[in-house]
Amino acid sequence: MKYGFIKVASATPKIRVADCKTNTINIIEQIKEAHKNGASLVVFPELCVTGYTCSDLFYQRVLLNAAEKSVEEVLKKTADLDIISIVGVPVAIESALYNCAAVIYKGDILGIVPKVNIPNYSEFYEVRHYTSGKNLYDEISYAGVETIISDNLVFCCDKMRDFSFGVEVCEDLWVAASPSVEHAKHGATIICNPSTSDDVIGKAQYRRDLVKMQSGKLCCAYIYSDSGFGESTTDMVFSGQNIISENASLLAESKRFTTGIIYADIDVQKLSAERRKTNTFTKSDDNNFTSVYFDMPIKQTKLSREFSRTPFIPSNKSDLDARCEEIITMQATGLATRLAHTGIQNAVLGLSGGLDSTLALIVCVHAFDMLDIDRKNIHTVTMPCFGTTKRTKSNAQLLAEAYGVSFEDINITKAVRQHFADINHDESVTNITYENSQARERTQILMDLSNKYNGLVIGTGDLSELALGWATYNGDHMSMYAVNVSIPKTLVRYLTAYEAQHSEGVLKTVLLDVLDTPVSPELLPPDKNGEIAQKTEDVVGPYELHDFFLYYLVRFGFEPNKIYYLAKRSFAGKYDNATIKKWLTTFVRRFFTQQFKRSCLPDGPKVGSVTLSPRSDWRMPSDACVNLWLENLEED
Structure with missing residues (x-):
C-alpha cells in the first residue's frame, strides 16, 4: 500500500452447484492464497457460495441457511488475515431475496451490497428470484454480525483515503446508468464486480472492452470476477474470464475456461491525481451514500507491475x-x-x-x-x-x-x-x-x-x-x-x-x-x-x-x-x-x-x-x- 500501490486479485474457484460447504472450502483456500501473495483485496464471482445457476433452489430455506453459515465460516477462517474479500451470496430479508456481495474483513462484514439491475431477458431469468436493491438501506444481522445492506456504500481505508472502493454486481456494469458511476463520484478509486457472465461467440472481446471502457470513463481500477467451472451447463457455459483494468489499460486477464487467481498492482494515488486534474470529474451531489471505513495497516506492496524506462515510448x-x-x-x-x-x-x-x-x-x-x-x-x-x-x-x-x-x-x-x-x-x-x-x-x-x-x-x-x-x-x-x-x-x-x-x-x-x-x-x-x-x-x-x-x-x-x-x-x-x-x-x-x-x-x-x-x-x-x-x- 505504500506509495499508493494496492495489490488486488480476481479469483474464480471451482464450485459445485448448491454445495455450499465445498464452495466455502475453495473460497477460503483462495483467500489465503491471495493473502500469501500480498493481495489486500480479492473479488469472487457472483453467488459463488451457492452457485449462480441454482434457479428455483433459491426458494429453499435450506440453501439460504447454508449460504449464511458459509459466510460465517469465511469470517472465522480469515479473521487474522489483512485482506478484504468480496464474496457473492444470496441474502433474504423478510419477503425479499437479494443477489448480494458481502464485503468481509478481519472477521467482520463491512457491508453487503445488493445487485441493482436484475436481468430478465434472453437466457437470464433473475426477476423470478431476486428483488432489485436500488436505494435499499437496512441495518441487519447476518452471519452472526451486525452490518449494513445498501447499494450506496463506498468502503474507505482510514490510513490511505485514496484506497476506496465500491461494488456493483454483474448486470450493473452492462446497463446505461451503472451504479459504479455514483460510486466513483463518491470517491471510489476501485470498482469491484462479482459476476456470472455466460459465454457466447464474440462476448469475451465485448466484455473485455466494456471493463476497460468503464475504468477509463470513471478514471478508476475495475476488478471483474467471473464464474467458471462447476456452474450448471444445462443452458449456458461459463468461462471464468477475470479482468483487471486501470483507467482503460488492461493490467491482467485470466485464460478463459480455467479457474484460479489473477493479480495486479493498482496505483490509487495516480487515479486520484488524474481525477483532480480532470475538472469535469465532479463529486456527486447525491447525499444518500454511506462511507464505511476500515483500518488496514500501510505496508510495502511487493510489486509485480513493471514500469518502462521509457514511458513516452510504446513497447510494442x-x-x-x-x-x-x-x-x-x-x-x-x-x-x-x-x-x-x-x-x-x-x-x-x-x-x-x-x-x-x-x-x-x-x-x-x-x-x-x-x-x-x-x-x-x-x-x-x-x-x-x-x-x-x-x-x-x-x-x-x-x-x-x-x-x-x-x-x-x-x-x-x-x-x-x-x-x-x-x-x-x-x-x-x-x-x-x-x-x-x-x-x-x-x-x-x-x-x-x-x-x-x-x-x-x-x-x-x-x-x-x-x-x-x-x-x-x-x-x-x-x-x-x-x-x-x-x-x-x-x-x-x-x-x-x-x-x-x-x-x-x-x-x-x-x-x-x-x-x-x-x-x-x-x-x-x-x-x-x-x-x-x-x-x-x-x-x-x-x-x-x-x-x-x-x-x-x-x-x-x-x-x-x-x-x-x-x-x-x-x-x-x-x-x-x-x-x-x-x-x-x-x-x-x-x-x-x-x-x-x-x-x-x-x-x-x-x-x-x-x-x-x-x-x-x-x-x-x-x-x-x-x-x-x-x-x-x-x-x-
Whole structure:
C-alpha cells in the first residue's frame, strides 16, 4: 500500500452447484492464497457460495441457511488475515431475496451490497428470484454480525483515503446508468464486480472492452470476477474470464475456461491525481451514500507491475511505428497550419547536425510537402564556431542536400569574437558567457534571415531541454514556431530512427550517423582528435532518467520519493541508487529554477499528454520554492 500501490486479485474457484460447504472450502483456500501473495483485496464471482445457476433452489430455506453459515465460516477462517474479500451470496430479508456481495474483513462484514439491475431477458431469468436493491438501506444481522445492506456504500481505508472502493454486481456494469458511476463520484478509486457472465461467440472481446471502457470513463481500477467451472451447463457455459483494468489499460486477464487467481498492482494515488486534474470529474451531489471505513495497516506492496524506462515510448514495435508516424504528422500539421494561416511560404532553420535540429528538418519537409511548397523554401543554416566538429557540420550539409532544401554555411566566429571585444570578455575563459554568446549570435542570424526570406524561424528545442532549462534564454530558447516543444529527448531519437527506417541511400546513412552522435550544444572546443568534448548528459545527467522523472512528476504529480522508488526498480542494473538520486535531485532543482524560461515559450504543437506550455497544460510561478520537493525526496 505504500506509495499508493494496492495489490488486488480476481479469483474464480471451482464450485459445485448448491454445495455450499465445498464452495466455502475453495473460497477460503483462495483467500489465503491471495493473502500469501500480498493481495489486500480479492473479488469472487457472483453467488459463488451457492452457485449462480441454482434457479428455483433459491426458494429453499435450506440453501439460504447454508449460504449464511458459509459466510460465517469465511469470517472465522480469515479473521487474522489483512485482506478484504468480496464474496457473492444470496441474502433474504423478510419477503425479499437479494443477489448480494458481502464485503468481509478481519472477521467482520463491512457491508453487503445488493445487485441493482436484475436481468430478465434472453437466457437470464433473475426477476423470478431476486428483488432489485436500488436505494435499499437496512441495518441487519447476518452471519452472526451486525452490518449494513445498501447499494450506496463506498468502503474507505482510514490510513490511505485514496484506497476506496465500491461494488456493483454483474448486470450493473452492462446497463446505461451503472451504479459504479455514483460510486466513483463518491470517491471510489476501485470498482469491484462479482459476476456470472455466460459465454457466447464474440462476448469475451465485448466484455473485455466494456471493463476497460468503464475504468477509463470513471478514471478508476475495475476488478471483474467471473464464474467458471462447476456452474450448471444445462443452458449456458461459463468461462471464468477475470479482468483487471486501470483507467482503460488492461493490467491482467485470466485464460478463459480455467479457474484460479489473477493479480495486479493498482496505483490509487495516480487515479486520484488524474481525477483532480480532470475538472469535469465532479463529486456527486447525491447525499444518500454511506462511507464505511476500515483500518488496514500501510505496508510495502511487493510489486509485480513493471514500469518502462521509457514511458513516452510504446513497447510494442508495431505500436511504436504507428505512434511515430502519427507524431511526425501532428508536428507537420501544426507547422503547415501556421504557414497557411500566415500566408508565409518560407522557413528558416538552424541545422547543427544534431538530433533536435534533424527532427525539426524532418517536420519541415513533411509540412512543406503537405502544402505542396517547394522544399527549396526551407532555408537551413549551419553556423560553425568554436565547438563545431567536422562530423556535425558535414551531417548538416548532407541532410540538407538529401532532402533537397536550401543550405547556407555562415561562420559566426568573427562575429562572436567582436562581441567578446565589445563586452570585454576574455576568450580563454570558457564560461557561460563564452557559450551563450554563440547561441545568441546564431539566433540573431536566424531572426535576420527570417526577415530576409519572409520566413518563420523554426525552433528545435525539445521537451526534455525545457524541463531542465537546458536552453540559452533568448538564444535557442526563442523561435517563431517550436515544432519539438512537446517531444522528449528519448522520443526524438525514436522519431529520427523511424524516418531513417523509411529512407534510403545517403539520407538513411546520414540519419543513422546523427543518431550515433553524442548529444551536445557544441559550444566548447572539440578534443584534440576533433571529436565532441562537451556532452550534455555528462553535465545534466542521462536524458532517459530525466524523461522518466518528467513523465511521473508532470503527468501524475507523483512525489519525488515515489519517483525515486519507481526509478530504482526500473533502472536496476543500469544505474545505482546514488546515481539515480543525484540526477533526480538535479532534475527537481532545475525544473523549479528554470521555470522562467518556460513562462515565455513560443507557440508549438502539443502532441502528447505531457507538455510544459504556459498557455495550456503547465502553469507555474517562476519563483516557486523547491524546498518541499527536495525534502520529500529525503523521506523514507
